[in-house]
Amino acid sequence: MRTDDFNFDLDEELIAQFPIKDRDQSKLLVMNKESGKIEHKYFYNIIDYLNKGDVLVLNDTRVLPARLFGNRPGRDEKIEVLLLKKTLDSSWECLVKPGKKMKIGTVVEFGNGLLKGEVKEIKEDGSRIVKFIYDGIFEEVLEELGTMPLPPYIKEKLKDQERYQTVYSKHNGSAAAPTAGLHFTKDLLLKIKNKGVKIAYVTLHVGLGTFRPVKVDNIKEHIMHSEYYNIPEESSKIINEAIEENSKIIAVGTTSIRTLETVARDYGKIIPTSGWTDIFIYPGFEFKVVDSLITNFHLPKSTLMMLVSAFSTKENIMNAYKIAIKEKYRFFSFGDAMLINKEENR
Structure with a gap:
């Protein structure tokens, strides 16, 4: 078939x-x-x-409002991280853009440091395992910083x-x-x-x-x-x-x-x-x-x-x-x- x-x-x-x-x-x-x-x-x-x-x-x-936008400390470029699924207590499998800037050990800050993520592993399909560092409850931090992961064929912003x-x-x-x-x-x-x-x-x-x-x-x-x-x-x-x-x-x-x-x-x-x-x-x-x-x-x-x-x-x-x-x-x-x-x- x-x-x-x-x-x-x-x-x-x-x-x-x-x-x-x-x-x-x-x-x-x-x-x-x-x-x-x-x-x-x-x-x-x-x-x-x-x-x-x-x-x-x-x-x-x-x-989850699983799309996050951040940057590497001291740099202006935009890094996009999309959470796919939880793997460990504070780690998630993620899609990242641009991938070439997200090597193992790379740290990304979101919301002026309210949330930080470090790349721990790069999987065969290109996704990353990212360990997040934050204070409080992760879901509440996401609600504040994240946006809805709408499919790429939807171009309009969701009000x-x-x-x-x-x-x-x-x-x-x-x-x-x-x-x-x-x-x-x-x-x-x-x-x-x-x-x-x-x-x-x-x-x-x-x-x-x-x-x-x-x-x-x-x-x-x-x-x-x-x-x-x-x-x-x-x-x-x-x-x-x-x-x-x-x-x-x-x-x-x-x-x-x-x-x-x-x-x-x-x-x-x-x-x-x-x-x-x-x-x-x-x-x-x-x-x-x-x-x-x-x-x-x-x-x-x-x-x-x-x-x-x-x-x-x-x-x-x-x-x-x-x-x-x-x-x-x-x-x-x-x-x-x-x-x-x-x-x-x-």
Whole structure:
């Protein structure tokens, strides 16, 4: 299976540069998972596709303001550091620019010395292990000095940082938002609960590797970055009860589906657990837990295009994207949504 099989052409004007005013007013393309039949709705219509007893699985990770700008002491040049994931107590794996100025032992100051970082290791992929020195609580220092790590295809400045967080975000740790969840409002979630739909929270701290285009021709040669996940006991119980009752499991976002299918693969069922996953889902994958998927429109030739193609079929997905482009849907992080729906319960 070739990477180019998951390519498509997209005009830049369809790449959403800012979030829509009201989260749940974005468009929703509803596609039948098996037949590929398509409907055009708005996101607030999602409640019409959820039934009493169904379980909606949400990723409650929270994006860190993980982009820092600093300089080497006594120098004026700008150094950019992007936190990817925590490795030790005060050390993080980071992307840095310009890399040639960030050799082992280099010290960078942020906020006039409020935060300092020293390069301890250079990894094979060019990322750095940086040890940070600060007073107080690291997350509070980040809130003061850092900015949201918006994807490079977003050129506009984000006025409200919370618009790159879900309304249910809770656990700090992501380098990017679980964007399918950005469409939910607290009011819509309340209506969904009042309909008898159960909510189960999982956590997966999103790494930038998830969104990178695949650079190998044969997709089986692609190596995924690992990401931390956690499934609490209450969520495990809710999901397993729904499976026993033949109720539908709806994953919100590719991060939620990767979490659930990782645990089902490793343990045979959903259990309360945490760990690291580098699961790579592409056509041919056998899904064990999730029935329906709420997702955004993804980058061409990305692992996420491969995942959604595996969840339905490549033909159905490519056709849906063709129609979405024709109908001027907004793409990527701040774009519109798609429901890949299994109409009947198990």
